[in-house]
Amino acid sequence: MQLDAERSNYLCRVLRLREEDTIDIFDGQGGLYRCRISKAHQRRAQIQVVEQLADVDRPEQAPSLAMALLKGQAMDRAIAQATELGAQHIWLLQADRSNLPIAAERLEQKMNHWRRVIASACEQCGQPWLPILHPPMSVRACLAQQTHAMPVVFDPDGDPLPSRADITQPLVFIGPEGGWSDEEATLFAAQGTARYRLGSTILRAETMPAVALALIQQMRGWPH
Numbered sequence: 001m002q003l004d005a006e007r008s009n010y011l012c013r014v015l016r017l018r019e020e021d022t023i024d025i026f027d028g029q030g031g032l033y034r035c036r037i038s039k040a041h042q043r044r045a046q047i048q049v050v051e052q053l054a055d056v057d058r059p060e061q062a063p064s065l066a067m068a069l070l071k072g073q074a075m076d077r078a079i080a081q082a083t084e085l086g087a088q089h090i091w092l093l094q095a096d097r098s099n100l101p102i103a104a105e106r107l108e109q110k111m112n113h114w115r116r117v118i119a120s121a122c123e124q125c126g127q128p129w130l131p132i133l134h135p136p137m138s139v140r141a142c143l144a145q146q147t148h149a150m151p152v153v154f155d156p157d158g159d160p161l162p163s164r165a166d167i168t169q170p171l172v173f174i175g176p177e178g179g180w181s182d183e184e185a186t187l188f189a190a191q192g193t194a195r196y197r198l199g200s201t202i203l204r205a206e207t208m209p210a211v212a213l214a215l216i217q218q219m220r221g222w223p224h
Helices: 005-014 072-084 104-125 139-144 182-190 208-219
Strands: 022-026 031-039 046-055 064-068 089-093 132-137 150-160 170-174 194-197
Touching: 022 046, 064 072, 064 208, 072 089, 072 104, 072 208, 089 139, 089 170, 104 132, 132 139, 139 182, 150 208, 170 208
Parallel strands: 064 089, 064 170, 089 132, 150 170, 150 194
Antiparallel strands: 022 031, 031 046
């Protein structure tokens, strides 16, 4: 198996691995493999699978995230942190008050960039499954695609956050800096969405996804 230039450079220049050295890799679908470097080249390294170490099922009760688009590296950080905290689906929202439209001709380029961010975060934290990244859509469209997920919204007017809660497959919604529109709030209410608040603290849009997911995971006891 020949690696691309980016991964070849990482193995041979950053990690300084040589031929016959071994490294563990994952396939993004739960598989973990031990491989041997058969050709150490900074742009065209090659590896051979020696053995399969594990085959992990996708966690059925894992949380997901639905978040409004952010600018630049703030979006990268939010996606990476959501991946590290166990999100298995990341839904991108073009909310009513979002002010970051993406031109159709640039969307696939941005999606590919965010998929690379996800892969890098998985490599960092040892997450064997790549979260599924969904293209930007409205809140209504996102809610319509949910069959088993339990929507959760963090809102200044929500209920106090409980210390423990039995929430299976939570889908955490994070809105834009301007907040949810009246129509979106009505949609959440019609779905019976749980609404929680964080007291008087106002967090940056890029910080809120990680905080919200960590709090939901803590409420659930960090299930596998």
